[in-house]
Amino acid sequence: MATRQQQAKKMTAKRVKSTKEKIYNCIRGLISFDYINSQGNWNISKIARDTGTSRTTVYKYLKEMK
Numbered sequence: 001m002a003t004r005q006q007q008a009k010k011m012t013a014k015r016v017k018s019t020k021e022k023i024y025n026c027i028r029g030l031i032s033f034d035y036i037n038s039q040g041n042w043n044i045s046k047i048a049r050d051t052g053t054s055r056t057t058v059y060k061y062l063k064e065m066k
Contacts, residue, residue, distance in 0.1 A: 023051055023061050024065065026047050027062075035050075
């Protein structure tokens, strides 16, 4: 049995992985052009709304993916 600290780290890693997958699927899917604004940048608010995450989380993971 894992300690509380180990369990918390495991659950955090699982949550991070699922969040990254949501964002990646959103920007790499068939309708990814819907998430690009008129200036050619990603529309952070729209991605956050559709994936159910916060804007800061989307911004952080988009920076990592580039």
